[in-house]
Amino acid sequence: MERNGHPADTHGEMENSWSNTPELRGIGVPLAKYNFPKDQRRLGGDFSVEENAKRLLRFFYFERNILRALAGWSMGTPEFEVKVEFGRHIYWHAEAGMKIRTRLSELRTAEETTDKFQSAEIAELFSELLYSETPAHLVAALYGVFLPHLKQAYLEHSAHTDQVADAPTVRMIRHILSDYEEMIAWGKGAIEAYVQGGYNEAELHKWQYHIEKLLRSMGGITGTGTLMPRPDSLRSEGKPPFERSFIATRDPRFGTFEHTYEYQVADGGRIEYATDFDKLRLNLVRTQRDEMDAIETFGNVLYEIRDVPFGFDYDLSRIIWDETRHTELGHKAMEALGHNPYDLLNRLLGIKVRTKMPALYSFAEINLFGEANIVQECLRYAREAYDKGDDLTGRKFDFVNADERTHLSKGVHWLKHIFQTDSVQEIEQKTKKVAVDRLLELGIINHDVALTISHRELAKIIGE
Numbered sequence: 001m002e003r004n005g006h007p008a009d010t011h012g013e014m015e016n017s018w019s020n021t022p023e024l025r026g027i028g029v030p031l032a033k034y035n036f037p038k039d040q041r042r043l044g045g046d047f048s049v050e051e052n053a054k055r056l057l058r059f060f061y062f063e064r065n066i067l068r069a070l071a072g073w074s075m076g077t078p079e080f081e082v083k084v085e086f087g088r089h090i091y092w093h094a095e096a097g098m099k100i101r102t103r104l105s106e107l108r109t110a111e112e113t114t115d116k117f118q119s120a121e122i123a124e125l126f127s128e129l130l131y132s133e134t135p136a137h138l139v140a141a142l143y144g145v146f147l148p149h150l151k152q153a154y155l156e157h158s159a160h161t162d163q164v165a166d167a168p169t170v171r172m173i174r175h176i177l178s179d180y181e182e183m184i185a186w187g188k189g190a191i192e193a194y195v196q197g198g199y200n201e202a203e204l205h206k207w208q209y210h211i212e213k214l215l216r217s218m219g220g221i222t223g224t225g226t227l228m229p230r231p232d233s234l235r236s237e238g239k240p241p242f243e244r245s246f247i248a249t250r251d252p253r254f255g256t257f258e259h260t261y262e263y264q265v266a267d268g269g270r271i272e273y274a275t276d277f278d279k280l281r282l283n284l285v286r287t288q289r290d291e292m293d294a295i296e297t298f299g300n301v302l303y304e305i306r307d308v309p310f311g312f313d314y315d316l317s318r319i320i321w322d323e324t325r326h327t328e329l330g331h332k333a334m335e336a337l338g339h340n341p342y343d344l345l346n347r348l349l350g351i352k353v354r355t356k357m358p359a360l361y362s363f364a365e366i367n368l369f370g371e372a373n374i375v376q377e378c379l380r381y382a383r384e385a386y387d388k389g390d391d392l393t394g395r396k397f398d399f400v401n402a403d404e405r406t407h408l409s410k411g412v413h414w415l416k417h418i419f420q421t422d423s424v425q426e427i428e429q430k431t432k433k434v435a436v437d438r439l440l441e442l443g444i445i446n447h448d449v450a451l452t453i454s455h456r457e458l459a460k461i462i463g464e
């Protein structure tokens, strides 16, 4: 056997002559110059593995607290565009957190350790942030102070760590920062919009200054900066943990209803439909836009359920982003069908029922009843729309069906974890009881109905 014209190796001969064999140079032409792009990275960094992990743990904790702060303010933020953007950014922060957690696991820090990490001073900072007076104050502090400080801390970390030994951290930070550019730019526009809309700019600046002062008093994001004086007083001082709004706030562009789940009843015949399909289509499109309440429900669950692995935050955050997309799809489809989205009344019945239910039950209700139902509805609808040649909404609901199937499986996984049981039936039964009690309390059903109400009917009333 011959290769490249050389006789086949005989026992030992190749081993002995290897370092001088022309084959060592490989095939191709030996180059006259070796001017490949130079690797400019500096060797040596400021951090040991321990110091690196210590700082990454704080970054992780900031990301986790930011996404939970956004979730906690979802109900109390009426402005449509802001609610939607919170829904998106919750997931951007969850992704950042997950990347950092994974990197930490490569730096001798177990995921369980990362998930349990606490810092009293950072917790106090977030408690103060959560006690923002209005959504505009929250946006001003979060997007105008926290995010720019985090961006700076990330940049410094990636510049100071060993560029070669710690390259995975450097690359990770680069990816995280691409989302930060987008979020900070959006925040700037949003603060301007709040000011144009009537908020006092000086007041928002004052709150930003206050939050920044508190952040600097603990040495900044990394805790290694010069310790500056604390603000004289805190809004959150001596108060219990911030409680999220129990009202699903809607800005005044929306008309709302809560006495029924039927759009036609709420509309009182104001909208005419040429065909049954038209009616079915607009109903489903409205259901999607009104999944603003799904953003809120999952936001409440994420804010209120504690002592869970970060995987819970991550999955819930992703579901929230999906529900955000469903809301956007509904809103845009309304426009595509020739409606002004704000003319179509927004249904609040589901969130009104869920808002006072303990978080684990509102989670079980929306997942096992609402989402299980919408998976079927979307599939049926998509088939019919394709048949009728309406590819636009057919495809849209085809994607929504795909999303909702993942929500079901993620939801069931975490429900079993939280309820500490493997029996979905058991969770369903308990949840049905809590939901029926709440419907009775609100006077939406009477005692006779309560005794016989089916799974499907309940799903229809409360929905996703």
Ligand SMILES: [Fe+2]
Binding pocket: 291, 294, 322, 323, 326, 404, 464
């Ligand atoms: Fe959805």
Ligand SMILES: [Fe+2]
Binding pocket: 294, 319, 323, 371, 403, 404, 407, 464
């Ligand atoms: Fe969903």
